[in-house]
Amino acid sequence: MNHTPSSNPAAATAAPAGRALVTPRQLTLACVAALALAWGFLPEFTVSVLSNIGLYALVAAGLVMLTGVGGMTSFGQAAFVGMGAYATAWICTSPTAAAWMGGAVSPALLPWAGLLLGLVFTFALAWALGAVTLKLQGHYLPLCTIAWGLSLYYLLGNMDFLGGQTGITGVPPLVIAGYSLATPRALGVVIWAVLLLALWAMHNLLDSREGRAIRALKGGRLMAESMGVDTARHRVKLFVLAALLAAVSGWLYAHLQRFVNPTPFNLNIGIELLFMAVVGGAGHLWGAVLGAALITLLKEKLQDVLPSLLGSSGNFEVIVFGLLMLFVLQRFADGLWPTLARIAGRWVHPRATAAAATAPAVQLAHRNLPARGEVLLQATKVSKRFGGLVANNDISMTLKAGEIHALIGPNGAGKSTFFNMVSGVDDPSSGEVLLAGQAMTAKPSRVFAALGLGRTFQHVRLLGQRSVVENVALGAHLRARRGWIAAMLRLDRAEEAALMAEARRQIERCGLGAHADTPAASLSLGQQRVVEIARALAGQPSVLLLDEPAAGLRHLEKRALSVLLDQLRAEGLGILVVEHDMEFVMNLADRITVLEFGTVIATGTPAEVQANPRVLEAYLGGADDELLEDAR
Numbered sequence: 001m002n003h004t005p006s007s008n009p010a011a012a013t014a015a016p017a018g019r020a021l022v023t024p025r026q027l028t029l030a031c032v033a034a035l036a037l038a039w040g041f042l043p044e045f046t047v048s049v050l051s052n053i054g055l056y057a058l059v060a061a062g063l064v065m066l067t068g069v070g071g072m073t074s075f076g077q078a079a080f081v082g083m084g085a086y087a088t089a090w091i092c093t094s095p096t097a098a099a100w101m102g103g104a105v106s107p108a109l110l111p112w113a114g115l116l117l118g119l120v121f122t123f124a125l126a127w128a129l130g131a132v133t134l135k136l137q138g139h140y141l142p143l144c145t146i147a148w149g150l151s152l153y154y155l156l157g158n159m160d161f162l163g164g165q166t167g168i169t170g171v172p173p174l175v176i177a178g179y180s181l182a183t184p185r186a187l188g189v190v191i192w193a194v195l196l197l198a199l200w201a202m203h204n205l206l207d208s209r210e211g212r213a214i215r216a217l218k219g220g221r222l223m224a225e226s227m228g229v230d231t232a233r234h235r236v237k238l239f240v241l242a243a244l245l246a247a248v249s250g251w252l253y254a255h256l257q258r259f260v261n262p263t264p265f266n267l268n269i270g271i272e273l274l275f276m277a278v279v280g281g282a283g284h285l286w287g288a289v290l291g292a293a294l295i296t297l298l299k300e301k302l303q304d305v306l307p308s309l310l311g312s313s314g315n316f317e318v319i320v321f322g323l324l325m326l327f328v329l330q331r332f333a334d335g336l337w338p339t340l341a342r343i344a345g346r347w348v349h350p351r352a353t354a355a356a357a358t359a360p361a362v363q364l365a366h367r368n369l370p371a372r373g374e375v376l377l378q379a380t381k382v383s384k385r386f387g388g389l390v391a392n393n394d395i396s397m398t399l400k401a402g403e404i405h406a407l408i409g410p411n412g413a414g415k416s417t418f419f420n421m422v423s424g425v426d427d428p429s430s431g432e433v434l435l436a437g438q439a440m441t442a443k444p445s446r447v448f449a450a451l452g453l454g455r456t457f458q459h460v461r462l463l464g465q466r467s468v469v470e471n472v473a474l475g476a477h478l479r480a481r482r483g484w485i486a487a488m489l490r491l492d493r494a495e496e497a498a499l500m501a502e503a504r505r506q507i508e509r510c511g512l513g514a515h516a517d518t519p520a521a522s523l524s525l526g527q528q529r530v531v532e533i534a535r536a537l538a539g540q541p542s543v544l545l546l547d548e549p550a551a552g553l554r555h556l557e558k559r560a561l562s563v564l565l566d567q568l569r570a571e572g573l574g575i576l577v578v579e580h581d582m583e584f585v586m587n588l589a590d591r592i593t594v595l596e597f598g599t600v601i602a603t604g605t606p607a608e609v610q611a612n613p614r615v616l617e618a619y620l621g622g623a624d625d626e627l628l629e630d631a632r
């Protein structure tokens with residue numbers, strides 16, 4: 001698979017370009033060509049093993065997307081493989097199915113009807129299961145996947161019309177254009193073609209606006225939702241995608257083996273599939289192929305060697321897999337693929353591509369800024385109670401277009417709580433928040449984003465391994481429209497170019513142009529805060545909420561930030577800043593609201609607030625000496 005510098009920053013910085021001999025795309029094509037040429041000459045056994053690796057890799061690739069990229073663990077994937085296998089086995093062999101179709105489908109087309117049935121069933125079941133279980137957090141989700149994995153396995157083995165534990169025999173071979181694919185050598189070509197196609201499509205998906213949204217899921221809902229991503233929907237879609245890949249693998253498996261029974265779809269295999277994804281490299285699509293190859297070959301070897309070594313038969317390879325898992329997770333937390341890629345990086349390196357100089361062919365959605373002085377955000381008598389603690393007490397505040405409003409107060413005064421309520425993270429216990437004239441109670445953060453609210457976080461939330469430009473492009477998520485299918489088929493390139501151009505523009509504007517292609521995690525904390533501002537600006541907000549933007553910035557960086565915020569104010573944005581740096585706030589803000597113990601104790605211009613005895617008392621009485629010093 002080809003990785004552009006923007007899509008793989010780690011690779012982009014892995015090796016000096018001078019030493020690179022080939023690009024990843026050239027290497028991939030060379031490997032595929034070598035496999036294709038050798039295919040006709042490989043021994044039967046090798047072809048059979050390679051076909052199995054292809055089948056496993058297809059499921060593991062879905063797990064890479066689900067677990068490594070999306071952050072959701074599933075132990076139950078083998079059950080979806082079973083659904084794909086049983087659907088085609090049943091439709092191809094059952095007299096009932098034949099009677100239902102009344103001879104309308106020719107025998108050669110039956111496997112395709114089986115594929116359709118398997119996909120439809122899997123889609124419906126995965127969507128239903130996903131909608132229910134993916135709401136669960138932490139270890140409840142993996143536990144749930146074990147539960148439904150077991151249930152589906154026992155269901156397959158206990159349905160008489162599916163042959164019970166004996167299963168279904170006499171599954172016909174696939175026939176394509178009159179050719180019967182009855183041998184592993186013939187069907188193996190299809191298996192690997194499907195695998196490569198799936199990897200290509202998923203690579204494309206990850207290198208798109210929707211791919212960035214998928215990557216954002218792993219960091220939790222807060223950041224992704226604030227960028228306008230419907231996280232619940234994306235999680236379910238990702239789950240369904242992984243399940244469909246498993247079902248396709250099951251379909252191919254049934255026509256390779258020509259019989260099905262429940263054993264290959266049990267929980268052990270589900271765990272093995274997860275091993276493959278994790279050992280190979282859970283965040284890397286090619287890690288699925290590496291993991292599938294390693295585990296399959298190891299299993300073959302161990303099943304031969306261990307019984308004779310130990311003098312008794314049994315599934316001893318499971319113990320070795322367990323130990324292998326421990327070793328890999330200890331030594332290679334991200335699996336083996338990144339290490340392999342690092343080593344190969346001496347010779348394999350993406351060719352550097354310059355950012356497009358011409359204007360993109362597609363325009364992103366554009367928002368007209370409101371007139372200066374117009375009220376953008378209004379909080380009326382907002383209170384928040386956590387049990388007996390009143391974190392915010394009857395706070396009223398307005399933010400107008402073209403002004404910077406600062407929210408200050410000692411630690412624990414309730415600033416973050418208020419920030420959460422005016423950004424859709426939390427609902428007020430009482431009172432109301434209006435954004436662009438709309439009541440926002442019970443609305444999620446993504447609706448705030450859609451109405452023009454951009455924000456940064458007190459604790460920086462970036463995709464650390466991705467480039468700055470990708471992080472910033474995520475902020476423009478709602479300004480583009482292309483979905484999953486378009487991304488997989490690479491029909492989104494014009495829109496993607498526009499997103500990248502916009503991201504680079506915002507990065508330049510924020511003074512980080514030299515770091516656009518650097519992984520975000522390798523920047524200083526102060527620079528990462530600026531990346532968050534650029535990301536918020538990429539969404540073209542009319543309201544900007546900045547949570548301690550100056551924290552961690554050096555003096556000159558703070559000056560540059562002041563200049564940028566000044567410019568944004570002049571353009572007509574309304575900016576709400578929570579900040580502890582008094583010098584920064586006093587020089588910048590038009591109005592300041594001071595909180596103490598959740599209550600507004602003063603509001604006014606910087607001069608008025610500085611002269612307010614209650615404010616000085618709040619800081620004198622508080623423990624924050626630095627603030628006191630600054631306030632003076």
Ligand SMILES: Nc1ncnc2c1ncn2[C@@H]1O[C@H](COP(=O)(O)OP(=O)(O)OP(=O)(O)O)[C@@H](O)[C@H]1O
Binds near residue numbers: 386389412414415417
């Ligand atoms: N989810 C919660 N559950 C219970 N109490 C909370 C919760 N969130 C905040 N609080 C409490 O509400 C009060 C206000 O906290 P908040 O984080 O809003 O203050 P802050 O002004 O942002 O502080 P800092 O400047 O340290 O970030 C604190 O006493 C805090 O412990």
